[in-house]
Amino acid sequence: MPRYGRILLVDDHGITREGAALHLRALDPAIEVQHARDPAEARRRLQEAAPDLIFLDLRFDDSPEDGEQFLRWLKAEPLYEHIPVLVMSGEALDRPAVEALLGQHAAGYLAKGKADSAEVFRLALQNLEAGAVFIHGARRNAVGGMGAPAVRRDAASLGLKPSLQRVLVRHAKGMPYKRIARELGITEATVKEYIGEICRIFKVENAKALIYEIARAGVALDEG
Numbered sequence: 001m002p003r004y005g006r007i008l009l010v011d012d013h014g015i016t017r018e019g020a021a022l023h024l025r026a027l028d029p030a031i032e033v034q035h036a037r038d039p040a041e042a043r044r045r046l047q048e049a050a051p052d053l054i055f056l057d058l059r060f061d062d063s064p065e066d067g068e069q070f071l072r073w074l075k076a077e078p079l080y081e082h083i084p085v086l087v088m089s090g091e092a093l094d095r096p097a098v099e100a101l102l103g104q105h106a107a108g109y110l111a112k113g114k115a116d117s118a119e120v121f122r123l124a125l126q127n128l129e130a131g132a133v134f135i136h137g138a139r140r141n142a143v144g145g146m147g148a149p150a151v152r153r154d155a156a157s158l159g160l161k162p163s164l165q166r167v168l169v170r171h172a173k174g175m176p177y178k179r180i181a182r183e184l185g186i187t188e189a190t191v192k193e194y195i196g197e198i199c200r201i202f203k204v205e206n207a208k209a210l211i212y213e214i215a216r217a218g219v220a221l222d223e224g
Helices: 014-027 039-048 067-076 096-104 118-129 162-171 176-182 188-200 207-216
Strands: 008-011 032-036 052-057 085-089 108-111 134-138 151-154 219-222
Touching: 008 014, 008 039, 014 032, 014 118, 032 039, 039 067, 067 085, 096 108, 096 207, 108 118, 108 176, 118 134, 134 207, 162 176, 162 188, 162 207, 162 219, 176 188, 188 207
Parallel strands: 008 032, 008 052, 052 085, 085 108, 108 134, 151 219
Antiparallel strands: none
C-alpha cells in the first residue's frame, strides 16, 4: 500500500476530479480515490474513512463554505489536523496568496492548469512524502520541486540550535503549532517564540514566508 493509499479529491467539477483520479491511479492502481463535491460532502467522507491526503479546491459555486474555511476547520480538529492538504485551484495565485495558505497549514499549492500529467502528481506526492511543501504554478515565481524531487537536508546543517531545529523541521511540513507543541512537549507560545527567532535568523518577514522559501529551495528537512 502506498504512503498515501487513500486520497480525497474535493472539487465541485467532476471532470477535474476524474482527471486527477486518472493521474493518481496511473501512479499506483492501489491508490483509493475518494470524491467530494464540496466541503460538506468532504466532512461526510472524513467520517466514513479518513484519507491520507486531501486535494482541495478553493472555490465552490454552490457551497456557502470555501476551501480556506474548510482548511481552517480541518486543521483545528484534533482527529484530522495531521492530514496533509494540497490546495489545487483554478486560480493562479501569487506569492502572498500562497503564503496565506501555508500560514493555514496547507501542504502546498498546485494550479489546476499545471496538473496535467501523472508526472506532476508523482512529484507532488514524492515531495510530500519527503516532508517538503510542494508549490507549482504560482504566478510570477513558480516554485517547489518541478523537474526534481525535494533534496533532503539535515536541519543540523543550518547551524541552528537543536531546539530550533526540531521546531523548524515540523513547521516546514506545515504542521500546526498546537501539534508541534504537543509532539515536542513544549507550549504553543514557545513554538511561536522559536519560529520568530528562526525568521530573524533567516531574515524573512514571517512564518509563512519561511515555509515558502524552504519550498522554493526544494528542500526537505530531516531532524538531526
